[in-house]
Amino acid sequence: MRAAMSSFAMAFIVALFFCGMAAAYIASGFAEGLFAGAGRLTNILFLSLVFVMVMAVALTVAERKWSALMQDRIGPNRARIALPWFRGHSLGGLPHVLADTFKMLSKEAFVPATASRFLFNLAPVLSFAAIFALFAVVPAGPTLPVHNHRVSMVIATPDFGLLYIFAIASLAVYGTSLAGWASNNKLALLGGVRASSQMISYEVALGLSLVGMMIAFDTVRLATDPVTGALGMTDAQARYLWTFGSDFGLPAWGIFLQPVGFVLFFAAAFAETKRAPFDLPEAESEILGYFVEYSGMQFGLFMIGEFVEVVILAGIITAIFFGGYHLPFGEATLARWDLFRQHPWVWGAFLGTVFWVKALFIVWIQLLMRWTFPRFRYDQVQRLGWKMLLPAGLLNLFVSGALILWDPSLRALAVVGLFEIGVVIAFTFTSKPAVAARPAAAAAHH
Amino acid sequence: MSESELEAHFPTQNMVVNLGPSHPAMHGTVRMRIELEGETIVKADPEFGFLHRGFQKSAENGTWTQVLPYTDRLNYVSSLMNNFGYLNAVEKLIGLEIPERAKYIRVISSELHRMADHLTCVGAVGLELGGFSAFLYGIEARELIVDRVTELTGARLTTTFGRVGGLNRDLPPGWTDVVLKTLDKISSLAHEVDGLLTRNRIFVDRTKDTGVISAEDALDFGFTGPCLRACGVNYDIRKARPYWVYDRLDFDVPVGARGDNYDRYLMRMEEIKQSDRIIRQAIKQMPVGPVIIDDWRVALPPKPEVYGTIEGTMAHFKLIMEGVQVPPGEVYDSTESANGELGWWLVSDGSGRPYKCHVRAPSFALLSGVTRMIEGQLLADLIPTFDTINMIGGEVEQ
Numbered sequence: 001m002r003a004a005m006s007s008f009a010m011a012f013i014v015a016l017f018f019c020g021m022a023a024a025y026i027a028s029g030f031a032e033g034l035f036a037g038a039g040r041l042t043n044i045l046f047l048s049l050v051f052v053m054v055m056a057v058a059l060t061v062a063e064r065k066w067s068a069l070m071q072d073r074i075g076p077n078r079a080r081i082a083l084p085w086f087r088g089h090s091l092g093g094l095p096h097v098l099a100d101t102f103k104m105l106s107k108e109a110f111v112p113a114t115a116s117r118f119l120f121n122l123a124p125v126l127s128f129a130a131i132f133a134l135f136a137v138v139p140a141g142p143t144l145p146v147h148n149h150r151v152s153m154v155i156a157t158p159d160f161g162l163l164y165i166f167a168i169a170s171l172a173v174y175g176t177s178l179a180g181w182a183s184n185n186k187l188a189l190l191g192g193v194r195a196s197s198q199m200i201s202y203e204v205a206l207g208l209s210l211v212g213m214m215i216a217f218d219t220v221r222l223a224t225d226p227v228t229g230a231l232g233m234t235d236a237q238a239r240y241l242w243t244f245g246s247d248f249g250l251p252a253w254g255i256f257l258q259p260v261g262f263v264l265f266f267a268a269a270f271a272e273t274k275r276a277p278f279d280l281p282e283a284e285s286e287i288l289g290y291f292v293e294y295s296g297m298q299f300g301l302f303m304i305g306e307f308v309e310v311v312i313l314a315g316i317i318t319a320i321f322f323g324g325y326h327l328p329f330g331e332a333t334l335a336r337w338d339l340f341r342q343h344p345w346v347w348g349a350f351l352g353t354v355f356w357v358k359a360l361f362i363v364w365i366q367l368l369m370r371w372t373f374p375r376f377r378y379d380q381v382q383r384l385g386w387k388m389l390l391p392a393g394l395l396n397l398f399v400s401g402a403l404i405l406w407d408p409s410l411r412a413l414a415v416v417g418l419f420e421i422g423v424v425i426a427f428t429f430t431s432k433p434a435v436a437a438r439p440a441a442a443a444a445h446h
Numbered sequence: 447m448s449e450s451e452l453e454a455h456f457p458t459q460n461m462v463v464n465l466g467p468s469h470p471a472m473h474g475t476v477r478m479r480i481e482l483e484g485e486t487i488v489k490a491d492p493e494f495g496f497l498h499r500g501f502q503k504s505a506e507n508g509t510w511t512q513v514l515p516y517t518d519r520l521n522y523v524s525s526l527m528n529n530f531g532y533l534n535a536v537e538k539l540i541g542l543e544i545p546e547r548a549k550y551i552r553v554i555s556s557e558l559h560r561m562a563d564h565l566t567c568v569g570a571v572g573l574e575l576g577g578f579s580a581f582l583y584g585i586e587a588r589e590l591i592v593d594r595v596t597e598l599t600g601a602r603l604t605t606t607f608g609r610v611g612g613l614n615r616d617l618p619p620g621w622t623d624v625v626l627k628t629l630d631k632i633s634s635l636a637h638e639v640d641g642l643l644t645r646n647r648i649f650v651d652r653t654k655d656t657g658v659i660s661a662e663d664a665l666d667f668g669f670t671g672p673c674l675r676a677c678g679v680n681y682d683i684r685k686a687r688p689y690w691v692y693d694r695l696d697f698d699v700p701v702g703a704r705g706d707n708y709d710r711y712l713m714r715m716e717e718i719k720q721s722d723r724i725i726r727q728a729i730k731q732m733p734v735g736p737v738i739i740d741d742w743r744v745a746l747p748p749k750p751e752v753y754g755t756i757e758g759t760m761a762h763f764k765l766i767m768e769g770v771q772v773p774p775g776e777v778y779d780s781t782e783s784a785n786g787e788l789g790w791w792l793v794s795d796g797s798g799r800p801y802k803c804h805v806r807a808p809s810f811a812l813l814s815g816v817t818r819m820i821e822g823q824l825l826a827d828l829i830p831t832f833d834t835i836n837m838i839g840g841e842v843e844q
Contacts (some may be wrong), residue, residue, distance in 0.1 A: 071582040186463050190485070190825075276576045277648055285471045285574040286829050372642065374649045375576030377826045378485055431645075 009092070013360070014353060020050055021141060021352030024153065025345040029146030043155045051356065052135050052315075056307035059363065060100060061093045063307075066364070067371045100300075107296035112184060115293065119182035124294065124301040127175025130168055131305045134312045137164050138319050139223035139234050141352035144344040153325075153352060154223040161221035161232065162214070165316065166207055169272060172305075173199040176274070176281060179302070180290035191290030194378060195274060195281035201385040202271040208393035209264035212400040213254050213320055216410060222319050234324030238331065241414050247333045250414070254321035257413050259420045260396040262321045264389050269316070270366065271381065273309040277373035280381060314362035318355060322362075325355035460488055463825075467496045471574055471829050474839015476813070478828070485825045490817050494843050501844035505803035509769025510536055510610060513800060518604040520805065521841045523566050524559035525605045526595065527783040533608050534689060535779035535790035540610070540772055544739060548612035549690040550732040554625070555598060555607070556781075557721040557728075561632065562591040563784030564672075564714040564721075565639075567836040571711060572643055574829050575652055580642045587635040590628045597621060610770050611745045612738030622729045629722050636718050644715065653707035657819045657831030660705060667818070668811035671786025672713035673835055677705035683782040695727050710834035744770050769798035776802075785809050785836055807841040 024046035028039035061076060068075025077090035079099040111120055141153030158164055173196050180192015213233060214220050221232035233254070240249035241256070255262050271278040282289030291302045318324060327334070334340065340347035376384070403413045461482045466472035475496035481489040501520070505513045517528040530552045537544060569584025592602050597618050599605040608614065643649045659669070661677040674681060682699040684692040700716035702709030738745045742761035751758030774796040780789035786808030793802035812835040819835075820828050 067578070071579050072586060073582065186461055190463075279576065280826075283576075283826070285576070286826055288470075371579050373577060374572065374643075374646065374652060376648055377652055378824060380648075380651055 014357060017353040017356040018349050020046065021153075021356070022345060022349035024050075024352070025141070025144070025146050025151055025348045028151040028153070029149055029345065032149035032151060033147060039149070039151050040155055043153065047140055047153070047155060048132065048135055051140070052132075052308060052311050055311045055360075055363075056304055057097055059307045059310060059367075060304070061096050063367055063370075064096070065093050066367050070368070070371050104297045104300040109298055110293075110295045112293050114184040116182040116184070119178050120293075121298070123175050123179035123182055124291075124298045124305075125175075126178065127172055128301040128305045128308075130171040130175065131308050131312065133168050134165060134309075135315060137161050137222050138312070138315045139232065139324060140315070140355050141325050141348045142235075143224065143226050144348045146345045146348070150226055151348075152223065152226045153348065157221070157223045157225050157232075159221060159225070159230070161219070161223070162210060162320075163220055166203070169206070170199070170203055172272075176290055179294070180281075183290075183293035185293050187287045188290050188292045190287045191281045191283070191292070194283075194287075195290055198274070198278065198280065198381055198385075199272055201382055202268045202389075205264060205385055205389035205393055206268040206272065208390065208397065209261045209268055210320065211393075211397050212258045212261040215401055216254075216257055216404055216413060222316075222324075234319050234326070237323040238326040240329075241409075241411055247331075248329045251323055251326070251328050252410060252414070253323045253328070256417050256421075257410060258321070258396070258400065259417050259424070260392065261400070262317075264393050264396065265320070266317065268385070268389060269313050270369070271385070273306060273313060273366075275306055275310070275366070276370045277375050278381060279375055280378055283375060310363055310366050311359070314359040314366065315355075317362050318358040322358050325351040327351075327354055465828075471832060473570075473832070473837055474842070476837070476839065476842075480825070480828070482825060487820055487823055487825055487828065490820055490828070492813055492816055494813065494839070497839045497843040499840075499844065501805070502803055505800050507799070509798055510772055510800060511765075511769060513803060514608075515604065515606045518606055519840050520807065520844065521563070521783060521785065521788075521809070521838045522603055523838060524563040524784045525603065526555045526559040526599075526607055527781065527788065529605060529608050530556055531779075531781040531783060531788045532790055533610055534781055535777055535792050536610050536770070536772065538779045539775060539777040539792055539794060540744065540770070542611055542739060542744065544612045545736045546691075546733050547616075547735045548608075548737045550728050551613055551617060551737065552608065553690050553692065553695070554725050554728050554732075555595070557724045558591050558594060558625070560784045561718050561721045562588045562595075563836070564718050565591075565632075565636070567784075567833065568639060568643075568711060568714050568718075570836075571653070571707075571830060571833040572639070572649075574833055575649065577642060577646075577649065580639045583635050583638045583642070587632045590631060594621070594625055594628055597624070609738060609745065611741065612736070614738070616737045622732075625725065626729065629725060633719070633722055636715065640715060643711070650708060652826075653711055653830050653834070655704070655706050655708075656823060656827040657707045657710075657834065658705055659815055659819050663818060664705060664815065667815040669786065669815060670808050670811070671782065671784070672717060673710055673812055673815075674786065675700065676702035676709035676713050678703050683780060683787060689781060691728070691731075692724075694731065695724050697724050697727075707830045707834045714834075714836075771796065771798055780806065783808060785812065785838065785841070805841075805844055807844065809835075809837045809841045813837045813842055 024043065027042045027046065031038035031042045065075045076093035076096045079095040080086070080088065080090060081095050111117055136155040137158065139152070139154040143150060143152035145151070176199070177192045177196040180188045180195065217233050217236040219231060219233060219236065221230060222234055224230065224232040224235045237251060237253050239252050241252050243249035250256065274281050282291070291299055294302065335347065340350070399416070400413060403416060404410065406412055463480050463482055464477065465480060466477040467475040472478060477493040477496070479491040479493065480487055499519065501516050504516055514529060514532065517532045518525040520528045565584040565588045569581040572580030572584070595605060596602050598621065599607040659677060661679050664674050664677045665679065669677070670681065678701060680699065680701045685699055697720045700713050700720070702713055746765055747758040747761050752762045772794040774794055776791070776793040778789060778791045780787045787806065788808060789806030791802070791804040791806070792800055795801040816831060816835065819831050
C-alpha cells in the first residue's frame with residue numbers, strides 16, 4: 001500500500017514536470033510568433049517562477065516530510081483544509097504551505113527601534129533577488145522548432161555563462177551581511193560576519209572547482225548559443241566516451257570526467273547556500289542567526305531564499321556534471337520515434353522532465369546531507385575552504401589540464417576520473433565499524 | 447622614541463553577549479554573560495537561580511515521606527534515581543535493611559533512568575551541533591523508557607516511586623518481559639546514534655579537544671560521574687562503595703583519558719550499554735517476595751488491616767499524620783546518579799520531619815567547572831561543552 005502510494009506520488013510529480021515543460025515549450029513557441037525574443041520572457045515565467053519557485057515552496061513541506069522519514073516520525077499533518085471533500089485528510093502535509101504563507105504574510109513586519117530602517121528592509125530583498133536571478137543561464141531543455149519558431153528553454157545565453165553565476169552568487173553576500181549589520185543586534189552581527197567571511201572564502205574554491213570542466217569542454221557556456229551554435233557544456237556532454245553497441249556507452253558527463261571537481265563544487269556551493277552542515281551564520285543553538293530580528297515575510301524571504309538556492313544549485317550541478325537534460329544513453333534511438341519527430345515539443349518536454357528529475361535527485365541528496373551532519377565550527381569551515389578545497393582544486397586543475405593536453409578526446413581524463421570514483425567507493429565500503437570507549441577492567445576502590 | 451609610540455592603535459573593545467536565560471543552548475534557565483573578543487570567549491559568567499524553588503526549606507515542612515515528591519523535581523530527566531537516593535539515605539539514618547526484591551527493582555528502574563538520562567544528553571549534543579536526526583533517535587529510545595516508567599509508577603516525569611523501607615508497589619505483571627524487548631529496541635536505536643555521531647568527522651572535530659578539563663581540576667571542582675571518569679579518574683560509587691545489589695552484578699565502568707567533550711560523549715554511550723547489561727542480569731537474579739518491610743512503624747499496613755483492625759488503623763493514622771519517626775541523628779549518603787554522586791545530608795531531630803535536608807547535586811559542581819573549560823575557547827565550543835556536562839537546571843537550583 002505504502003509502496004503503491006509512493007510510486008503514484010513519484011509518477012504524479014514526473015507527470016507534473018512533463019506537463020509544465022510541455023506548457024513552457026508551447027507558450028514559448030506562441031510568444032516567439034508575436035516578436036523575436038518573446039519566448040525568453042515566457043521562459044522567465046515558466047522556469048524561474050513556475051519551476052524553481054514552486055519547487056522551492058514545495059520543498060518547505062518536502063524537507064519536513066523527508067526529514068520525518070529519516071527520523072522515524074510522521075511529519076507535518078496538522079494543517080487541514082476544511083472543505084467537505086478534504087476534511088480529515090492531511091494531504092501529505094501540503095496545506096502547511098498555505099498555513100505558512102498566511103502566517104508570514106499576516107505577521108507584523110517588526111523593525112527594531114535602533115535598526116537602520118532602510119538597510120534593514122533592503123537586506124532580504126537583496127538576498128533573495130540575487131539568488132532568484134541565478135537560474136537565468138541554466139538550460140532546462142533543448143532548442144527545438146515549435147510552431148515554426150526556434151525555441152530554446154533557457155532565459156539567457158550570454159557567452160560568459162558560468163561567470164554570470166559566480167558574479168550573481170557573490171552578490172547574495174550583501175543581503176546577509178547587511179541583515180546582520182542593520183539589525184543592530186550583537187548575535188545578528190556575529191551571524192552576518194560569519195556569513196560574509198564564509199561566503200567570500202568559498203568563492204575561490206567555487207570558481208576553481210569548475211575550471212577543470214571549462215578546459216575540458218573549452219567553454220564557459222552552459223547553454224548552446226542558438227544563433228552562433230557555439231556548444232555549451234550541457235550539449236558537449238551528450239556524446240559517448242566509449243560506445244558499446246549502437247547507442248549505448250559511457251557518456252562524457254562531468255561526474256566521470258571531473259569527480260574531484262564535482263565534490264569540490266558541491267561542497268563549496270553547499271557552503272554558499274548556508275545550510276547545514278555549513279549553517280554557521282544561522283547556528284540556531286549558538287547565535288540564533290543573522291535574521292534573528294526579522295519577522296513575517298521578511299524572514300520568509302531569507303528562508304525561501306535558501307530553498308530556492310537548493311533548487312538552483314541542483315539545476316546547475318545537473319547541467320554541469322550530470323549531462324543536463326540529456327539521457328545517459330539511447331537518446332539518438334528515442335529521438336527517431338515518429339511521435340517525437342512530428343511533435344518536437346513532446347521531445348522537448350520529455351528531455352525537460354529528464355532534467356528536472358535529475359535536479360530533484362540532487363535536491364534529495366542535499367536534504368539527506370542537511371539532516372545527517374552536525375554543524376562545522378567557524379574556524380573549521382575556514383580551514384576546510386582554504387586548506388583543503390583550495391589546494392585540492394589547484395591539484396585537480398593541474399592534473400586535469402595535463403590529461404586534456406595529452407589526450408584531447410578526454411578518455412584519459414575519464415579513466416582517471418573513474419579510478420577516483422572507484423577509490424572513494426572502495427574506501428566507503430571498507431570502513432571499519434565504530435570503535436567504542438574501552439571500559440576499564442575493574443574500578444579502583446577509593 | 448620607539449616605533450610603537452607612533453602607531454595609531456585601532457580602539458577596539460570586547461563585546462558582551464547574553465546567552466540566556468531563554469536561549470536554545472542553555473538547558474534549564476541559566477544565563478551566561480559572555481565577553482567575546484571576535485569569537486573567542488574571554489570571560490564567561492554563568493548565573494543561575496531562575497529555577498529556584500526552595501527545595502531544602504520546603505523539605506523541612508513535610509514529613510519524611512512528603513519530601514519524596516520534591517525530589518522528583520531535582521534531576522527531572524532521571525527522577526527515579528533521586529527518589530531512591532533520598533530513600534536510601536533515610537533508610538540508612540533509621541538503620542533499615544530493605545527486602546531483596548525491592549533492592550533489585552530499585553537497581554532495574556535506576557538503570558533504566560540512567561539510560562534515559564544519557565540518551566537525552568547524547569541526543570542533545572547531536573541536536574545542538576546541528577544533527578537533528580541523532581536527537582530524535584535518542585528521544586525515541588527515551589520515550590520507550592518513559593513508557594516503561596509510566597507502567598511502573600503511573601507518571602511519566604514526576605514518579606514519586608518507592609517509600610521508606612522499600613517500594614509502594616510491586617512490578618506490574620509481564621513488565622520485565624516488555625523491559626527486555628525495550629532494551630533490544632533501545633540498543634538498536636543507540637546503535638543508530640552511534641553510527642550518526644561517533645565516527646562522523648564533523649562531530650569528532652567539534653568535540654575532540656574542546657571543553658578539556660584536567661583530572662586535577664575536575665577533582666578540585668568536585669566533578670563526579672561520567673564527567674570525572676572522562677578525565678581518567680576511575681570513581682564510580684556503584685563499584686567503590688556498592689549499595690543495593692550492585693556488588694552481585696557484573697558490569698564495567700568506562701574510563702576516558704583526555705577529559706574533553708568527545709570522551710564525555712563516549713562515556714555516556716558506553717554506560718548505556720553497561721546499564722543494559724545490569725538490567726538483564728538483575729531481571730534474571732530477582733527473587734520473589736515482599737517489596738516493603740513488614741514494620742508498621744515505617745511502612746503503611748495493608749488495607750484490610752487498616753479497615754479491619756484497630757492496630758492497622760492506628761499505624762496508618764500515625765504514619766500519615768506524624769510521619770516516619772526517624773531517630774535523632776545525621777547521615778550523609780550518596781548514590782551514583784546519571785550525572786555523578788548524588789549526596790544527601792539529612793539531619794533528624796526525632797520529630798517526624800527533616801530538621802535539615804541538603805542535596806549535593808552533581809550538576810552544581812559541573813556548572814562551576816564550565817567557566818574553566820571554555821574560557822579562551824571559541825563561542826561555538828560552549829555549545830558541546832554545555833551539552834556534554836549535562837547540567838540539569840532543577841538539580842543546580844534547588
